[in-house]
Amino acid sequence: MLLFEKSRPGRGCRELPPCDVETVSLPENDRRRKTLHLPALSEVDISRHYSGLARRTHGVNDGFYPLGSCTMKYNPGINEAAASLPGFTQIHPLQGEDTAQGCMEVLHLAEKYLCEITGMDRMTFQPAAGAHGEFTGLLLIKAYHESRQDRKRTKILVPDSAHGTNPASASMAGYSVVSIPSNSDGCVDIEKLKEAAGDDVAGLMLTNPNTVGLFDRNILEITEIVHQCGGLCYYDGANLNAVMGIARPGDMGFDIVHLNLHKTFSTPHGGGGPGSGPVGCREFLADFLPSVLVSEKAPYRFEKPSQSIGEMKSFYGNFLVVVRALTYLLTLGKEGIPEASQNAVLNANYLRCHLKDLYPMAYDATCMHEFVMSLSDLKKETGISAMDIAKGLLDHGIHPPTMYFPLIVDEALMAEPTETESRETLDEAIGVFRSLYRLAQEDPEKLHAAPVTTPVTRLDEVTAARHPVLRYEFQTEDEA
Numbered sequence: 108m109l110l111f112e113k114s115r116p117g118r119g120c121r122e123l124p125p126c127d128v129e130t131v132s133l134p135e136n137d138r139r140r141k142t143l144h145l146p147a148l149s150e151v152d153i154s155r156h157y158s159g160l161a162r163r164t165h166g167v168n169d170g171f172y173p174l175g176s177c178t179m180k181y182n183p184g185i186n187e188a189a190a191s192l193p194g195f196t197q198i199h200p201l202q203g204e205d206t207a208q209g210c211m212e213v214l215h216l217a218e219k220y221l222c223e224i225t226g227m228d229r230m231t232f233q234p235a236a237g238a239h240g241e242f243t244g245l246l247l248i249k250a251y252h253e254s255r256q257d258r259k260r261t262k263i264l265v266p267d268s269a270h271g272t273n274p275a276s277a278s279m280a281g282y283s284v285v286s287i288p289s290n291s292d293g294c295v296d297i298e299k300l301k302e303a304a305g306d307d308v309a310g311l312m313l314t315n316p317n318t319v320g321l322f323d324r325n326i327l328e329i330t331e332i333v334h335q336c337g338g339l340c341y342y343d344g345a346n347l348n349a350v351m352g353i354a355r356p357g358d359m360g361f362d363i364v365h366l367n368l369h370k371t372f373s374t375p376h377g378g379g380g381p382g383s384g385p386v387g388c389r390e391f392l393a394d395f396l397p398s399v400l401v402s403e404k405a406p407y408r409f410e411k412p413s414q415s416i417g418e419m420k421s422f423y424g425n426f427l428v429v430v431r432a433l434t435y436l437l438t439l440g441k442e443g444i445p446e447a448s449q450n451a452v453l454n455a456n457y458l459r460c461h462l463k464d465l466y467p468m469a470y471d472a473t474c475m476h477e478f479v480m481s482l483s484d485l486k487k488e489t490g491i492s493a494m495d496i497a498k499g500l501l502d503h504g505i506h507p508p509t510m511y512f513p514l515i516v517d518e519a520l521m522a523e524p525t526e527t528e529s530r531e532t533l534d535e536a537i538g539v540f541r542s543l544y545r546l547a548q549e550d551p552e553k554l555h556a557a558p559v560t561t562p563v564t565r566l567d568e569v570t571a572a573r574h575p576v577l578r579y580e581f582q583t584e585d586e587a
């Protein structure tokens with residue numbers, strides 16, 4: 108039941124304090140003509156409503172959540188505590204820079220440490236998410252070529268294992284997308300890349316480790332080929348969880364990087380909450396960035412570079428996400444950051460090695476922070492698909508891995524356990540995966556019916572996708 112349905116006229120929480128300033132009526136034309144539907148409930152009813160919803164969902168605090176490519180790791184409470192400090196929450200974006208120096212120091216330090224981790228020289232925190240960062244990075248590429256009067260570059264190269272946002276962002280930035288196939292070991296096909304590289308290429312967008320969880324061993328050759336033809340190299344660093352503190356995109360030859368602070372750097376995500384997709388670049392691109400922090404000497408201030416692509420978002424981006432990221436960096440420190448990556452890789456390989464005899468790996472090699480299984484043999488033998496196994500996991504309190512992605516793997520399940528899971532949790536999950544495999548052989552009907560313990564069972568996903576109902580329809584649309 109929705110809040111609107113629980114609503115009763117006249118009910119409510121606290122009254123506002125009496126108005127102590129002069130009231131002025133809005134001009135007739137500006138007044139609302141339809142009823143404003145606001146739910147009216149008591150405080151305890153609202154509180155129970157949301158607690159009830161929270162109980163019906165599955166979060167990292169409820170159990171294992173190996174959703175590949177999403178890095179659903181536990182986010183330490185201290186990051187929330189820092190982001191709740193009144194000095195950070197009670198500021199106004201329009202207040203003078205001289206009164207917000209502490210917050211600007213947060214941005215300065217976060218930029219310094221994240222540039223160190225990525226091997227970049229400058230960074231903007233304006234982009235609100237990963238895809239927004241990609242778009243920003245592509246505008247940097249465009250501005251760079253235009254500044255050199257080089258207008259024939261209309262193509263962006265994107266490996267076929269890329270995250271779906273990459274080709275979408277390139278297309279939004281006005282480029283045509285050339286897909287580069289992967290070879291049989293899951294890495295970029297070098298010969299195909301060489302064929303595509305030419306003086307019409309503006310740049311390459313690459314995810315490394317790629318979306319099948321492999322570190323491309325030809326990475327230096329790849330960036331070299333693109334630079335040789337005059338293109339720039341863009342690193343999709345949304346999933347930095349395998350390499351942070353260990354390998355730097357800048358050292359791999361990349362010119363631009365975006366990060367997903369809401370994946371790797373400890374902001375909870377997945378619920379549509381605010382994210383942050385900062386974009387770092389090398390010095391020769393810094394003059395194209397949105398307003399950057401000038402920090403050589405106090406006081407800190409923002410300045411728009413002379414050839415700036417303009418602002419990508421109002422004010423400074425989602426600032427509290429940056430506070431969490433900085434807290435995370437400072438609590439883990441120089442030793443803890445690479446250790447988190449090492450444990451993420453160790454956990455992924457532990458899970459992979461204990462499943463691969465039953466669940467064939469799409470690419471049977473040491474993986475980074477995630478790996479992809481292909482269930483196509485199981486489906487042929489038993490009729491049990493990746494979707495059925497995913498639904499079966501729900502009955503065991505485990506969130507399914509990412510399904511049917513990347514598209515280059517048939518019946519794909521992509522698992523990312525993250526560094527924060529204990530050996531016991533991993534062993535328990537391995538046991539569940541193995542028992543579901545047996546169930547697929549012995550009693551597939553049971554798996555077709557799963558889940559049976561969740562608030563809703565199998566949903567009509569086709570109708571939900573084709574005819575999404577995204578708004579509540581009020582029964583009376585009373586006109587004034």
Ligand SMILES: *Cc1c(COP(=O)(O)O)cnc(C)c1O
Pocket residue numbers: 176177236237238239270272314343345346367382384
């Ligand atoms: C999640 C992800 C993105 C997109 O990030 P959003 O914040 O959802 O826009 C881009 N690339 C990769 C590799 C990702 O995993």
